[in-house]
Amino acid sequence: MWVYILKRLLLMLPTLFGVLLITFVVIQFVPGGPVEQYLAEARAAAGAGAEGASVYRGGQGVDPNRIEQIKALYGFDKPAHQRFIEMLGRFARFDLGTSFFQNKPVGQLIAEKLPVSISLGLWTFLISYGVAVPLGVAKAVRAGTRFDLVTTLIVLVGYAIPGFVLGVALLVIFGGQLQWFPLRGLTSANWDELGWGARIVDYLWHIALPVTAMVLGSFAVTAMLTKNAFLEEIRKQYVMTARAKGLGERQVLWKHVMRNAMIPIVTGFPAAFIGAFFTGALLIETLFSLDGLGLLSYESVIRRDYPVVMGTLFLFTLIGLVTKLVSDLCYVWVDPRVKFD
Structure with a gap:
């Protein structure tokens, strides 16, 4: 096992290098880089007029020495290959760099946005697994009944509706017409003045609508996957043998069927759990005015804030690779028949 883990860890290095290299090469050819973005914002702030503030003009009318100073500030006075090597050196020390436009370390920006993304992702994860798995088991046991048909129809209708459409x-309905829930934010403006009980209620009150909009897609997938996995196991020979020996239906289901049927569910558990902490839902965050990782990534791409783009890419790719390894190791933990060789 340790040899297998070592090989997988070594394979992560070229994979991570390839992802960073391809992304770095692509952004070199994207027009309107950080220098041009800075010049456009500086011109708008200086009051260049309505037309000058709204029409992109690059570095027109700017002192060339000033442009060279800005390039040196952002490190663009160096060749691309040198900047890439320096970036890899920083990442090797887990230094994600500093944002061009917010003048903050990328790690600090991620930490500031994490509460929103954790709130959305963690509640989505808990509801998806806590409700969808028992529902899938119940559907498998009652396959073909009215309960199965009605719940399948409800789940599939919910899955067919995009999250942002449901969010709107x-x-x-509930935020505008009925005014049962707030329209924006994760907490109220006076949240710091509230007691602990009132804070919890206020937080759940704000998070209810965005979580509902996010949960339907993953909820449907988990429920149907659980149902199909249980149905496949229930029809196998060892289940018939267990019943023939006189075991009760509950014992057959939870002691014999559960372990084999949960293999596809459990192996996806690490990725879903880690994703709950680092998943950014751009449309949901924008719709409900939540400042999370999704909005941070989108704004960094639009503003050509390359340290944020590359820093978050490095961190999330590394986390994804490690999570994939943990998911593969879960196969052996759940099913001893799987061997590393």
């Missing part, structure tokens, strides 16, 4: 409907 929830905002209009």
Whole structure:
């Protein structure tokens, strides 16, 4: 096992290098880089007029020495290959760099946005697994009954509705017309003045609509996957043998069927759990005015804030590779028949 883990860890290095290299090469050819973005914002701030503030003009009318100073500030006075090597050196020390436009370390920016993404992702994860798995088991046991048909129809209808469309409907109905829930934010403006009980209620009140909009897609997938896995195991010979020996239906289901049927569910558990902490839902965050990782990534791409783009890419790719390894190791933990060789 340790040899297998070592090989997988070594294979992560070229994979991570390839992801960073391809992304770095692509952004070199994207027009309107950080220098141009800075010049455009500086011109707008200086009051260059309505037309000058809204029409992109690059470095027109700017002192060339000033442009060279800005390039040196951002490190663009160095060749691309040198900048890439220096970036790899920083990442090897887990230094994600500093944002061009927010003048903050990328790690600090991620830490500031994490509460929103954790709130959305963790609740989505808990509801998806805590409700969808028992529902999938119940559907498998009652396969073909009215309960199975009705719940399948409800789950598939929910899955067919995009999250942002459902979010708009929830905002209009429950936030606008009925005014049962707030329209924006993760907490109220006076949250610091509230007691602990009132804080919890206020937080759940704000998070209810965005979590509902996010949960339907993953909820449907988990429920149907659980149902199909249980149905496949229930029809196998060892289940018939266990019943023939006189074992009760509950004992057959939870002691014999559960372990084999949960293999596809459990092996996806690490990725879903880690994703709950680092998943950014851009449309949901924008719709409900939540400042999370999704919005941070989008704004960094639009503003050509390359340290944020590359830093978050490095961190999330590394986390994804490690999570994939943990998921593969879970196969052996759940099913001893799987061997590393």
